Amino acid sequence: MTADDAPEGLSLSQVRISLAGRLLLSVDKTIRPGEVLTVMGPSGSGKSTLLAFAAGFLDPIFAAEGRVLLAGVDVTDRPAESRQMGLLFQDPLLFPHLSVAGNLLFGLRPGASRGVRQETVSAALAEVGLGGMEGRDPATLSGGQKARIALLRTLLSRPRALLLDEPFSKLDVALRDQMRRLVFDEAGKRNLPVLLVTHDPQDAAAAGGPVIELGGTGGE
Numbered sequence: 001m002t003a004d005d006a007p008e009g010l011s012l013s014q015v016r017i018s019l020a021g022r023l024l025l026s027v028d029k030t031i032r033p034g035e036v037l038t039v040m041g042p043s044g045s046g047k048s049t050l051l052a053f054a055a056g057f058l059d060p061i062f063a064a065e066g067r068v069l070l071a072g073v074d075v076t077d078r079p080a081e082s083r084q085m086g087l088l089f090q091d092p093l094l095f096p097h098l099s100v101a102g103n104l105l106f107g108l109r110p111g112a113s114r115g116v117r118q119e120t121v122s123a124a125l126a127e128v129g130l131g132g133m134e135g136r137d138p139a140t141l142s143g144g145q146k147a148r149i150a151l152l153r154t155l156l157s158r159p160r161a162l163l164l165d166e167p168f169s170k171l172d173v174a175l176r177d178q179m180r181r182l183v184f185d186e187a188g189k190r191n192l193p194v195l196l197v198t199h200d201p202q203d204a205a206a207a208g209g210p211v212i213e214l215g216g217t218g219g220e
């Protein structure tokens with residue numbers, strides 16, 4: 001494939017993952033920029049395993065074939081930290097020993113001056129309705145606030161794709177709706193391809209993109 005006809009977005013190309021000699025999942029999909037691919041399926045069907053393969057931290061206990069391409073570049077052999085993928089999980093996983101600003105500065109790539117970095121963090125906070133919270137201890141924040149900080153930290157790292165593993169499941173119903181809108185809006189504004197792992201059909205409906213079901217009906 002030449003660079004000219006390389007697919008945009010995130011491709012999971014002819015991926016087959018086995019565990020102990022048994023095929024667990026098989027997926028061949030390209031997620032276009034700005035599109036959300038929702039991965040559903042029963043517990044144990046391999047949803048998180050597929051995400052780990054895309055992210056670059058698949059446990060070596062699994063045998064994997066296939067390639068991961070990001071904007072046409074094959075990143076399969078790159079370690080997770082060099083893939084420029086943004087991750088969000090059920091838990092916000094904020095650093096408890098850092099302030100809100102400290103958590104967000106951690107997401108920012110180095111380069112700009114300290115002042116510019118701090119301004120970037122403050123502007124990002126204001127954009128999601130958390131202006132003035134720079135100095136707060138994450139332990140004092142609500143679940144919804146923590147989720148927004150985790151999203152901002154991910155976005156500030158300027159990822160080229162988002163990989164989301166049940167990111168809304170711990171939020172209560174009203175917050176879940178707000179957070180879905182925020183995540184999908186921000187991903188859309190940045191034209192990011194998004195892989196969303198979930199059990200919740202309402203997540204798939206809100207995402208509005210293609211859905212694949214692992215376990216049984218197959219992912220191809």
Ligand SMILES: Nc1ncnc2c1ncn2[C@@H]1O[C@H](COP(=O)(O)OP(=O)(O)OP(=O)(O)O)[C@@H](O)[C@H]1O
Pocket residue numbers: 019024041042043044045046047048049050059061
């Ligand atoms: N580190 C591991 N060692 C051995 N088996 C594993 C490991 N991680 C996952 N598995 C197994 O691989 C299969 C797929 O697990 P995975 O976590 O991807 O499923 P899932 O669809 O994400 O499930 P859930 O919806 O419960 O999160 C399961 O049978 C699980 O028990």
